[in-house]
Amino acid sequence: MSIKVKVRVGVEWLNTFPQFPQDPDCAQANIHYQNDVAEGFYNVMGMRGHPQIFNWGDGNAWSSDFEHPDFGGDSLNWSDDVHFCYYADHGGMFEDFSIGFATDHPNCISSSADWRLGSKRLKWLVLDACQTVLNTDPNHIWSAWNGSMQGLHILFGFIGNNGSDSSNKVRGSSFANAICGGKGLSNAWLDAAYSWTNIKDKGKQPNRAIAIAAGVTEADAVNRRENETLEWRDSSVASTVWLAWKWRG
Amino acid sequence: MPEYVFLEELPATPQVRTQIFRLAPPQVTERALLGLAQQFELAGNKRSGILQQDAGQITYLEGLFELTLHRASGGLRFHDNSRWQVDDGASNVTFGDDDAVAFANRHIERLDVVPLNESQVVQVNRLHVGVAERNSGYVQERVIDVGVAFQRLVDGVPVEGPGGLAVVNLDHNGDLTGVDRIWRALQSVYRADVELRPPAAAQDDVVRYWGREGSGRIEIEDMRFGYYELGWDDTQRFLQPAYVMPLSMTSTVGRFAGHSVIRSEHVVAAAINPVGSLMPPRPVVTPQMPHRNEQ
Numbered sequence: 001m002s003i004k005v006k007v008r009v010g011v012e013w014l015n016t017f018p019q020f021p022q023d024p025d026c027a028q029a030n031i032h033y034q035n036d037v038a039e040g041f042y043n044v045m046g047m048r049g050h051p052q053i054f055n056w057g058d059g060n061a062w063s064s065d066f067e068h069p070d071f072g073g074d075s076l077n078w079s080d081d082v083h084f085c086y087y088a089d090h091g092g093m094f095e096d097f098s099i100g101f102a103t104d105h106p107n108c109i110s111s112s113a114d115w116r117l118g119s120k121r122l123k124w125l126v127l128d129a130c131q132t133v134l135n136t137d138p139n140h141i142w143s144a145w146n147g148s149m150q151g152l153h154i155l156f157g158f159i160g161n162n163g164s165d166s167s168n169k170v171r172g173s174s175f176a177n178a179i180c181g182g183k184g185l186s187n188a189w190l191d192a193a194y195s196w197t198n199i200k201d202k203g204k205q206p207n208r209a210i211a212i213a214a215g216v217t218e219a220d221a222v223n224r225r226e227n228e229t230l231e232w233r234d235s236s237v238a239s240t241v242w243l244a245w246k247w248r249g
Numbered sequence: 250m251p252e253y254v255f256l257e258e259l260p261a262t263p264q265v266r267t268q269i270f271r272l273a274p275p276q277v278t279e280r281a282l283l284g285l286a287q288q289f290e291l292a293g294n295k296r297s298g299i300l301q302q303d304a305g306q307i308t309y310l311e312g313l314f315e316l317t318l319h320r321a322s323g324g325l326r327f328h329d330n331s332r333w334q335v336d337d338g339a340s341n342v343t344f345g346d347d348d349a350v351a352f353a354n355r356h357i358e359r360l361d362v363v364p365l366n367e368s369q370v371v372q373v374n375r376l377h378v379g380v381a382e383r384n385s386g387y388v389q390e391r392v393i394d395v396g397v398a399f400q401r402l403v404d405g406v407p408v409e410g411p412g413g414l415a416v417v418n419l420d421h422n423g424d425l426t427g428v429d430r431i432w433r434a435l436q437s438v439y440r441a442d443v444e445l446r447p448p449a450a451a452q453d454d455v456v457r458y459w460g461r462e463g464s465g466r467i468e469i470e471d472m473r474f475g476y477y478e479l480g481w482d483d484t485q486r487f488l489q490p491a492y493v494m495p496l497s498m499t500s501t502v503g504r505f506a507g508h509s510v511i512r513s514e515h516v517v518a519a520a521i522n523p524v525g526s527l528m529p530p531r532p533v534v535t536p537q538m539p540h541r542n543e544q
Contacts, residue, residue, distance in 0.1 A: 015532070019464060027502040029251065029465025031511050032532050057537035090500070090510045100505060109504045130510060138381045138388040146383060161497070163512030166528045167411045167480050177305075187334045190376070206372075207512075218380055225378070226336055244380045246336075248396070 005233045008121070009045045010054040010082040012061040013038035014089040017102045025108035028100045033169040034088040037128050040173030041086045048180035053082045061089075062105035071114035072106065080120040083233055086172065091129025091157075097144060099129060112144075118151025123233055124185065125155050128172070128193075132157025133210060141212060141245060149214045149240045153224055153232065156189040159208040159247060168207070179230055186211035186225050186246050194248050210247040214240040252466045252501070253456055259448045263474045263490075265406060267443055269524055270488040273436040275323030282309050286316050289327050289360055289428075305482055322412065324431040324481045332420055333427040334394060336378045340421040342392040346373040352423035353397035360425075363399060363415045363432055369407070371400040371414075394426065395419045401432060403476050409493045410516070410527075412478025412485070433478060439487060443520040448472055451492040454517045458531050465510070466499045477516055477527050490519040491527055 013034040021027055035057055046052040056065065066087075067073020068080075079085045090100040097112040117125055133141050136159060145155060171192045178188035193209035213228065214237045215221025221244035224232070279300060286293030291311045298311030308317040313331040318324070344352075350370050357365060376394035381387065401413035408414075412431035420426050451472065459467055477491035494515045500506050516527045 017463070019462075025503040027464060028505055029498050029500045029502075029510055030460075030463035031498065032459075032513070036532075056541065060537050060541040062541075090505055092505055092508050092510070094504075098504065100503070130508075136377065136379070136390075138379055138390070141379075142381050142383070161509050161512055163514070165514040166516070167483075167514070170480070170482065190334065194374075218382065222336070222338070222380060241384070242380060242382050244378070246376070246378050248374055248376045 005231055007045070007050045007084050007230050007233060008053050008082040009042060009050050009084050009086075010079060011038040011042040011086040011088070012056045012065060013087070014058050014061055014100065014102055016058050017100075021104075021108075023104045023108050025100075026102055026104055028090050028102070031090070031164070033164040033166070034128070036169040037164060037172040038086050038088040040170060041126070041176045044173045044176035044180065045084070048176070050180075054078060059103045061101055062103065063101045063107040063110035064105055066099070066110050067107075067114040068116040068119065070116070073114060075115065076120045079125070080116075080118070080122045083121060084124045085122055086126040086128065088128040088172070091127055091131055093131040093134050093144065097127075097132065099127070112148045115148045116150040117148050117155075118153070118237065122151070123153045125152060126175075126189070127155065127157040128162065130158065130161040133159055135159065136210070136245075136247060142243060145212055146240050146243060151237055152214060153228060153235075153237055154185055154214070155212045156193070157210055157212075158193070159210050159249065162207050182229060184226065185228050185230070186213065190246060190248050208247060208249040210245055212243055212245040215242045215244065218242050218244070250461045251459065251463055253459075254466060254468045255452060256468055256470050257472065259452065260472055260474070262445055262447045263519075266404065267406060267445065267490040267519070268438050269440040269443055269490075269520060270403075270435045271437045271439040272486055272488055273434040275318075275320065275433070277307055277318045277320045277323055279307065282307055282316065282318050285318070285325065286311065289314075289316060291316070319481045321482045321484045322431055322480065323433060324412070324429075326427070326429050328427040329425075333418060334376060336393050340391070340393055342375065342395055342421045344423065348423065349373050349395045349397050349419060352419050353399075353417040356417055356425045356428075357399070357415070360428070362417070362428055362430060363401070367402050368399040368415065369402060370397060372398040374398070393421070401478070403435070403488070406490070407475040408478050408488075409473060409475040409491060410477045411480035413476065431478065431481060433485060433488065435488065439524070440520075440522070443490065443522070445490065445519045446521050448492060451494065451517045451519070455494060455496070455515045458515060458528070460531070464500070464502050466501055467496055468499065469494050469496045469515070471495050474519060487524040489524055492517050492519050
């Protein structure tokens, strides 16, 4: 399929953390496969003709890339200067959703309270991390994300903890292949990220993927959730009045 | 060093007859694909549909139906794109798991998807949709699809991994909307009656693979035994027994201390004399270079 629109892509991922940093919040448990997940997405998007803007890993990934200038960050030159951003690493829902970094530029932990996603260019964000939401209670989904989604079309993530292993580390590249082939974004994420591996782990929840779309009206949000593709890059969300989500579990 | 915790008592060495099978090369050709299309009740010819190919897969499109074969695995995906994972705005699945399994069994038998006597139901999941509005607090939630997953059995031994699995998707009427199947054909017995390593040896392998550097607590939650089949885009020549250990990592330092931060799975061949390994080599930890400067 020929590309009609170009989507600027940026990824950040962390596998390795310092063990005795000055700020103890930078000392996280090392994990595997985050580079595979994020760079898999980045490489396929690039191979399919989309501009690769940044690929920051480990100590090169900084919290300021996500934090809005109102909170001392530099997001408008990084995460919000691309259309599609993919973050892969530790995440957790504390008072707000937070992600971890290995260096304090300026913070080891970045909170979604300091994010204004989509205020410049960002349309789609993947949080390939634990606890994008803790559960699917509508009040929780709403309170967790309506404040941060300031023009973002769709947020992709996981309910509760996610998992990465040698067999599902291809979800980033699978997702990119599907959406570059014209598939709807939300369905492509659920398809790529719902786990086929630990589905056999009886009594345990497999990776439960979720896509959360914003809209001015109910029809707008539902339409994005059901039908939005990369071609919708310039179809703006004027304000986040409605959220429409989809998940398997 | 991470702390390794084995939550469950180690199982005894399995006392079941296991073999190492040579797998048949996947039959991924236009002819095979069109034959499968007919099996799935499509016309299945080049006048009625179109064929698309790339390095990884071959796809037949007929109307809104899409049938794909993955070259590496022979894995099959059949979707009705007008209904698979699609919200029509009104439908709501109300039937329970037992009904879902009964519907799925009927479709599997009718379309000859997999032999039911060589499989067991491993999961029933649901695709949920929801909307909420800021000002009024209006909320609506529905279930629009049910997925029934079947795990393969080989001589009664379950097949673990992303392969050895068939998933049937159903709409609110119990009608079929999609089938996903990774089920590599056995060609012959490569080694009969293989001797198995004790599970303790698999335990040691976890520590070797996940390493002694860093922090955190790695909890190995279970140890399952079965054959191991790889995923969509993996080439696999042999089917062999394996120990599968689901694990979770809990952070012990910093802001995430006390939080489970990731789940994963460790797989190790169970035969004393296995054929190759089931996991890639341990990832090499190298910081990204060059270091980023303030800009």
